[in-house]
Amino acid sequence: MELRKILALLLLMLSLSAAAQDDLLSELENDVIDNTPTFAEATFKGSRIINGHSIITRKKKSLEFLISHRFGKINTGAYNFFGIDGANVRFALEYGISNRLTVGFGRNSFEKTYDGFAKYNLLRQQKGDLSIPVSVTWFSSTAIKTLKAPDQAQVVQTSFSQAVYSHVLLIARKFSPAISWQLMPALVHRNQVLEGEPNDKFALGTGGRLKLSKRISLNAEYYHQLNPSTNNPTENSIALGVDIETGGHVFQLHLTNSQSMIEKGFITETQGNFFKGDVHFGFNITRVFN
Amino acid sequence: MKNILFLLLIFCSINASSQSRYITKNGHIQFFSEAPLENIDANNHQVAGILDLTKNEVAISLLIKSFKFDKSLMEEHFNENYLESDKFPKASFSGSFQSKEVINPNKNGSYPVTVDGKLTLHGVTKAIQTTGILTVAKNQVIAKTKFQISIKDYNIKIPTLVIKNIAEIVDVTVELPFTLETK
Numbered sequence: 001m002e003l004r005k006i007l008a009l010l011l012l013m014l015s016l017s018a019a020a021q022d023d024l025l026s027e028l029e030n031d032v033i034d035n036t037p038t039f040a041e042a043t044f045k046g047s048r049i050i051n052g053h054s055i056i057t058r059k060k061k062s063l064e065f066l067i068s069h070r071f072g073k074i075n076t077g078a079y080n081f082f083g084i085d086g087a088n089v090r091f092a093l094e095y096g097i098s099n100r101l102t103v104g105f106g107r108n109s110f111e112k113t114y115d116g117f118a119k120y121n122l123l124r125q126q127k128g129d130l131s132i133p134v135s136v137t138w139f140s141s142t143a144i145k146t147l148k149a150p151d152q153a154q155v156v157q158t159s160f161s162q163a164v165y166s167h168v169l170l171i172a173r174k175f176s177p178a179i180s181w182q183l184m185p186a187l188v189h190r191n192q193v194l195e196g197e198p199n200d201k202f203a204l205g206t207g208g209r210l211k212l213s214k215r216i217s218l219n220a221e222y223y224h225q226l227n228p229s230t231n232n233p234t235e236n237s238i239a240l241g242v243d244i245e246t247g248g249h250v251f252q253l254h255l256t257n258s259q260s261m262i263e264k265g266f267i268t269e270t271q272g273n274f275f276k277g278d279v280h281f282g283f284n285i286t287r288v289f290n
Numbered sequence: 291m292k293n294i295l296f297l298l299l300i301f302c303s304i305n306a307s308s309q310s311r312y313i314t315k316n317g318h319i320q321f322f323s324e325a326p327l328e329n330i331d332a333n334n335h336q337v338a339g340i341l342d343l344t345k346n347e348v349a350i351s352l353l354i355k356s357f358k359f360d361k362s363l364m365e366e367h368f369n370e371n372y373l374e375s376d377k378f379p380k381a382s383f384s385g386s387f388q389s390k391e392v393i394n395p396n397k398n399g400s401y402p403v404t405v406d407g408k409l410t411l412h413g414v415t416k417a418i419q420t421t422g423i424l425t426v427a428k429n430q431v432i433a434k435t436k437f438q439i440s441i442k443d444y445n446i447k448i449p450t451l452v453i454k455n456i457a458e459i460v461d462v463t464v465e466l467p468f469t470l471e472t473k
Contacts, residue, residue: 024340025349025384032315032338033351033380041355042370059362177376214371215449248363290361 037128040174043135044182046250047094047102048284049207050221050239051258051266054182055137055172057121058096061290066092066106068261068284075277083281090261108261115262117141125174137170143264165189166263168205181208186223188268194232201268202226205237215245219254223267237266238274252284310344310395312431312468319352319464323457330457332357332368341431341468343395348405348433350466351382372446373412381411383418393424395470400425405435414444422464429470436463 044054047064058064072086080086092106100121107114123136143164165188172182184205193199207221223237241254257272258265259280272278317337323330334357339350354375359365369375385407393401401424409418422435438459441448448458 024342024347025351025382028338028340028349029351029380029382033353036336036353036356038353038355038379041375042366062362177370177374247367288363290363 035129037126037130040125040127040135043125043172043174043180044209045217045243045245046252046284046286048252049182049209050219050241050252050254051237051256051261052184052205052207052221052223052263053119053137053139053168053170054207055121055135055170057100057102057119057137058094058288060096060099062096063289064094065287065289066090066094066284068092068282070110070256070259070261070280070282072280073272073277074255074279074281088259088261106262108265110260110265111145111147113143113145113147113260113262113265115141115143119170125172134171134173136172139166139168139170139263141166141263143262160191162192164191164264166267168263178211179208182206184223186263186267188264190264190268196231197229198227200227203267205267207239209243217243219243219252225267234268235270235273237270248288250284250286252286254282254284255279256282310342311471312341312343313471314339314466314468317350317352317464317466319462321357321460321462323460325457330359330364330460332359332365334358337464337466339433339466339468340471341433341466343393343431345386346388347384347386348407349382349384350464351380353379354381355379372441372448378411378413381409383407383409387422387424389424393426395426395431398427409439411439412444412446416443431468433466433468434464436461438462 044056047054047056047058068090070088072080072083074082076083088108088110090106090108092104094102094104096102101118103118105116117140119137119139121135121137123132123134125135126132144160145162166186168184168186170182170184172180174180186203186205188201190199203223203225205221205223207219209217209219211217219241221239225234225236228234235257237256237258239254239256239258241252244251257274257278257280258270259272260266260269272280315338316335317339319334319337321330321332334352336356337350337352339348341348354373355369357365357368359368385405387403387405389401389403391401403422403424405420405422407418408415418437420435420437422433425432438461440459442458
């Protein structure tokens with residue numbers, strides 16, 4: 001009797017050890033693979049959600065060429081071909097100095113504005129031994145308008161005294177392969193303002209994407225001004241769009257009440273009332289060269 | 291009866307004391323395919339594995355996100371669109387190997403082996419069979435093998451738009467430098 005019990009126990013031990021060896025793979029994965037940190041990649045398809053930047057920086061040594069258009073207001077009717085007649089264009093080149101640091105330069109036809117920016121990826125969302133719930137990127141830009149004042153047609157009024165500096169902290173989380181969301185507190189500093197206007201304007205933006213398929217996503221973006229001007233009120237920027245990815249290109253098509261494609265413009269100078277139909281059709285096309 | 295008991299006890303103790311497991315955390319697996327427009331060359335240098343020389347068993351596991359490409363955009367598409375690494379973060383192999391000669395871990399030498407097992411990729415598990423070579427050196431076993439997989443078998447879909455860019459058969463080259471497990 002006693003012997004049988006021992007025998008049974010031994011058999012049990014043997015079978016247990018056999019099961020353990022069958023699970024060589026799960027042992028391996030528990031010990032090594034499951035603790036290896038992994039980063040959230042491609043939180044957004046593009047370096048822009050719509051008008052504003054996303055946390056995405058270009059990878060090292062890759063160059064992105066961006067062509068963006070914002071047409072006139074759709075509610076100007078058939079005479080202006082629903083806004084298509086009045087196009088604003090921005091051409092830009094953006095380059096990844098490292099995987100975290102991107103610099104860019106752009107030229108806007110709107111008010112003949114030049115802009116230069118740098119964005120740096122401070123934190124990357126990751127899982128594993130160390131868990132970081134969000135990705136964080138810092139963005140700073142300088143914009144200078146070179147449009148001649150109408151009464152000084154011969155004099156070019158361009159100097160840094162007119163420069164506008166924008167700083168945005170981009171905080172994003174990829175919740176699932178389909179859903180990413182971003183918050184962006186922003187500060188726009190204007191060197192020269194009309195009387196009674198603040199030099200510093202603060203705003204809080206939010207935006208996100210919902211992937212409808214592997215290559216198409218629905219995007220939305222909103223910037224809320226925290227200290228709007230009382231004398232010269234402007235609208236909060238609203239934008240809705242679709243991203244379509246085809247190999248090396250990303251096409252972004254959108255509707256927005258902002259005419260400008262850079263921070264200082266769409267955050268502090270948006271004129272259109274989205275809900276009264278002051279909506280511009282626009283697109284961004286990006287091409288990445290490695 | 292007592293004899294059997296004794297035998298079982300010996301069995302158990304052999305099991306516990308055998309020092310025949312070899313491990314690696316920095317194995318290398320390469321995916322390579324030649325396609326009409328561009329070659330795909332992805333390398334993962336963080337492959338983990340366990341090799342058991344008494345049981346002739348092997349297990350390999352890796353993270354899809356650890357595959358590196360020269361072109362960052364290719365790497366993004368590989369993860370986002372093809373392998374869907376958020377949904378299926380790991381790929382693994384577990385199986386056994388057979389050698390004609392008995393593998394002596396204390397003697398340097400090379401042993402051709404046949405490997406049988408299950409490969410899991412993109413959430414699909416398939417039985418595969420391949421041949422390889424185990425090279426035994428002091429406290430080290432280097433395992434090398436090369437085989438082909440068809441991406442269709444693993445339910446990896448390629449849109450017709452980019453079908454020319456991507457080959458349907460991928461060469462998988464494996465090199466795993468196992469070292470003796472120390473406890």
